[in-house]
Amino acid sequence: MSAERPPPPRRSDYAWHVPITTRWMDNDVYGHVNNVVYYAFFDTVINRYLIERGGLDIHGGAIIGLAVETSCIFAGSVKFPDAIVAGLRVAQLGTSSVRYEVGIFVEGDDAARAHGKFTHVFVDRETRRPSAIEGTLRQALEEILILPKVDATGKPGVR
């Protein structure tokens, strides 16, 4: 657990950005935004992109995205009432699954306070069986696909 950490991502490492407002109750006993809340930020930027750019209909569409794996590295902290910007990119796009990467920035900052990964599998709303990502949705995801840089070990940073 003493391994060196790479420097946090910058804003320009992400392809799409949205503002997020913090809430009083996001702060925990220790006075900063609780770690759980960052995943609510992830969820929010991802689903806004899917709805606004990918044409996802969360209320009645044929397919829905289920989270299968998520993770977050906390490099700093955020406090209510900070204004936040969340950055989004797609790092891997499969037939029915997609791995997003998200960075959380305080407005005006260039270095992420937290950054993470989030994998969705798209499934049929009724059967919950995997369903191919097609049409407008695939096109939207391809538009923000940024292949991760090769990391220090010489392997690309994919899972």
Next chain:
Amino acid sequence: MSAERPPPPRRSDYAWHVPITTRWMDNDVYGHVNNVVYYAFFDTVINRYLIERGGLDIHGGAIIGLAVETSCIFAGSVKFPDAIVAGLRVAQLGTSSVRYEVGIFVEGDDAARAHGKFTHVFVDRETRRPSAIEGTLRQALEEILILPKVDATGKPGVR
């Protein structure tokens, strides 16, 4: 429970407004923002005002505001990813307590989707005994004090 409801408040009924972004998880099983979350909006607009205008130091200040009574009337619904505006006014200002009124609007709308009341008692952080509202804090609260209109029963709308 069949009583006629007064029309919902308008934006101009409130003195101070802040934008709030909705989150994916705000939506409940029925597809709109859960009733609980509106109180998180209330908390947020109130505490932002106290911090940004009233000089409240939530981390180390001598006094803190404790909620003693809150209520909300839901006139319509809000859905993620709607952008929200919360309006705030002070309806009653006592020695150590204050009753705020809050309206929740969808961006671009003039009629509140929900509106409510929230009473804070300010207390000493350590002893939790009531503490007078003074100085910058009182001044800020007076600036957004709007006395409620007399209601249909001829009584002013105070509790």
Next chain:
Amino acid sequence: MSAERPPPPRRSDYAWHVPITTRWMDNDVYGHVNNVVYYAFFDTVINRYLIERGGLDIHGGAIIGLAVETSCIFAGSVKFPDAIVAGLRVAQLGTSSVRYEVGIFVEGDDAARAHGKFTHVFVDRETRRPSAIEGTLRQALEEILILPKVDATGKPGVR
């Protein structure tokens, strides 16, 4: 705002009780469960009753309950990791609406730390038009109907 408050309700003032566990993030900066979270407790005891006793199918049933008005009085505080008990009664039952009353207790205590009211209107899932409360659901609500005591002003405590 200086009015005397009636003593908080007791456990036996409610007809149905469920345990609720607090969560780390329920605590806010001031070290106790945030006021917003009590409404999540209300929601939880009410919907558990509707599902477990009233046969409500939240995923595909013909009717759903929409919150139209909620309120809470905070008489004391609760802190994670306290264990909570929520008590529920029905105070008013109309054709398509119901007003519940809820008390929040720390396990082992008899006086409510908070107590509130919550009004549901049942509507058709698709049209969102009011729908009569019938059958198993009405029967379940009648089973926990406890008429409020007449209050100090000589008026029954209904809204």
Next chain:
Amino acid sequence: MSAERPPPPRRSDYAWHVPITTRWMDNDVYGHVNNVVYYAFFDTVINRYLIERGGLDIHGGAIIGLAVETSCIFAGSVKFPDAIVAGLRVAQLGTSSVRYEVGIFVEGDDAARAHGKFTHVFVDRETRRPSAIEGTLRQALEEILILPKVDATGKPGVR
């Protein structure tokens, strides 16, 4: 992203278990507990252990635990009003940091619906500099230390 997943952990893979009650608002639009909420379960089981067994004073103690990295794998889903059991073990214990592993089970089940990792760095409350884990706290963490099994690749399952 097509890699085979190992079977989910069992209850007996964890050393300490606590019940957690789900809440109405945990369910999202798709009808099951939102992915974000599992991290609130993680936070809860970890902090309960630290408080109840490790003597951590979250309100005034000299050290506090900051989350530096968290992750979760979702193998199934949970729905309100399911009753949950969270299992906890320590997988790695350093001078000032600890990596926990948590499993989320539906009451009565033996296979985890979700399981994850959570790394705390303990720091001085005021300076926020790393602080050694000592005394009762270290003893409590050692009591639930379970070294991860070597995985299929022949490497121990540590990060």
